[in-house]
Amino acid sequence: MRLFLLGVITALVALPLAAFAYFRLGLADVRSDMRPPAWETRLMQSTVHASVRRGASGMQAPPPGNLDDAILEGGRLYRNGCMGCHGEPGKAGEDLDHYPPVPQLPQVGTQYSDPELYSIVKHGIRNTAMSAYGPFYSDKQMWALASFLRRIDHLPPGMWERIQTEQTPVSSAN
Amino acid sequence: MKQFFIGFVIGTVVLALCVLAYLRLGLAEIRADAATPAWATQWMLSSTHASVRHTVPRDLKSPLPAGDETLIAGGKLYLNDCVGCHGAPGKPASDFGATFYPPAPQLAREGTQYSEAQIYWIAKHGIRRTGMSAQGSSYSDEHLWQLAAFISHITSLPPRVRDALQEKAGK
Numbered sequence: 001m002r003l004f005l006l007g008v009i010t011a012l013v014a015l016p017l018a019a020f021a022y023f024r025l026g027l028a029d030v031r032s033d034m035r036p037p038a039w040e041t042r043l044m045q046s047t048v049h050a051s052v053r054r055g056a057s058g059m060q061a062p063p064p065g066n067l068d069d070a071i072l073e074g075g076r077l078y079r080n081g082c083m084g085c086h087g088e089p090g091k092a093g094e095d096l097d098h099y100p101p102v103p104q105l106p107q108v109g110t111q112y113s114d115p116e117l118y119s120i121v122k123h124g125i126r127n128t129a130m131s132a133y134g135p136f137y138s139d140k141q142m143w144a145l146a147s148f149l150r151r152i153d154h155l156p157p158g159m160w161e162r163i164q165t166e167q168t169p170v171s172s173a174n
Numbered sequence: 175m176k177q178f179f180i181g182f183v184i185g186t187v188v189l190a191l192c193v194l195a196y197l198r199l200g201l202a203e204i205r206a207d208a209a210t211p212a213w214a215t216q217w218m219l220s221s222t223h224a225s226v227r228h229t230v231p232r233d234l235k236s237p238l239p240a241g242d243e244t245l246i247a248g249g250k251l252y253l254n255d256c257v258g259c260h261g262a263p264g265k266p267a268s269d270f271g272a273t274f275y276p277p278a279p280q281l282a283r284e285g286t287q288y289s290e291a292q293i294y295w296i297a298k299h300g301i302r303r304t305g306m307s308a309q310g311s312s313y314s315d316e317h318l319w320q321l322a323a324f325i326s327h328i329t330s331l332p333p334r335v336r337d338a339l340q341e342k343a344g345k
Contacts, residue, residue: 001177003175003177003178003181004177004178004180004181005181006178006181007177007178007179007180007181007182007183007184007185008181008182008184008185008188009181009185010178010181010182010185011181011182011183011184011185011186011189012185012189015185015186015189023217023221023224023225024220024221024224025224025228026221026223026224026225026226026227026228026229027225027228028221028225029225029229029302030221030222030225030226030229030301030302030303031229031299031300031301031302031308032299032300032301032302032306032307032308033299033300033308033310033311034299034302036302043197046197046198047197047198047200047202047204048204049200050197050198050199050200050202051200051201051202051203051204052200052204053200054199054200054201055200055204055205096308096311097300097307097308097309097311097312098300098305098307098308099300099302099303100303119205122207123205123206123207123208124205124206124207124273124274124275125204125205125206126203126204126205126206126208126210126275126276127204127275127276127303127304128206128303128305129274129304129305129306129307130206131206131270131273131274131305132205132206132207132273132274132275133273134207134273135269135273136273
């Protein structure tokens with residue numbers, strides 16, 4: 001029994017030390033353009049999903065007023081601030097330069113709810129290229145973005161054209 | 175001895191399950207703007223530094239002539255593409271760069287601990303799990319070396335280089 005406990009304790013001490021040494025010796029590859037094994041990517045994605053769900057649970061989206069206006073406003077914000085990395089509706093693209101790769105939202109859509117999208121935009125995601133936009137957008141703008149993002153891969157017909165051409169009033173940043 | 179071995183295996187499995195549960199239950203903080211203890215950031219920076227030192231070949235050298243022209247060429251690229259996150263010489267720190275976690279290093283204010291060859295390599299390949307993307311697909315090697323020369327001198331630019339770049343920024 002004593003030997004058994006010693007074995008448990010040895011594992012609990014030796015494994016963190018091994019992980020520590022692995023990083024300190026510079027053995028972890030840090031290049032964005034080299035992809036880590038698929039299981040690592042999957043584990044990281046599910047960690048992010050779980051944490052976003054937990055963080056936004058119980059949060060309610062405010063009633064959108066006019067939904068079309070919200071999508072229009074969100075779409076215009078997307079065009080200005082997000083499209084450079086996340087892709088343009090109707091155009092194929094792939095991100096090979098960031099790791100984790102930036103999701104090409106118009107192609108893949110999103111499984112997050114409005115409150116979850118709102119929190120991601122506001123707080124960003126650490127250890128990714130997604131920065132926090134809370135300091136730059138008003139709450140109303142971020143909820144509008146969420147309304148747009150949730151529908152980005154199935155926008156109502158003609159909506160993207162309207163977003164590109166129509167001069168809708170964009171609310172001020174407070 | 176067999177007892178010790180069984181204990182070790184069980185300890186390993188329990189540890190792995192704890193880590194997995196922590197991640198799968200959504201307990202890991204993922205917000206980029208949440209407060210982070212300084213040691214955690216320091217740990218990440220030093221691991222990255224160790225990896226770069228370990229991976230970049232020691233004999234990797236810039237093929238470009240040293241001198242003001244190379245620095246000016248690199249400075250122009252920097253002012254076009256890097257200032258948004260990494261800050262411009264003589265300007266306040268970038269607010270945008272601070273909204274990432276890990277935050278984008280403010281090169282123009284703080285300089286860098288990396289050598290010219292290491293900067294070239296970082297710009298080319300990017301840094302995984304940060305906002306730093308690989309620039310190798312958008313820049314030629316020559317441009318990357320020019321950038322590396324500029325960034326490695328960014329806090330000690332010769333006056334002639336600074337003036338030339340100011341002229342460019344003023345236009």
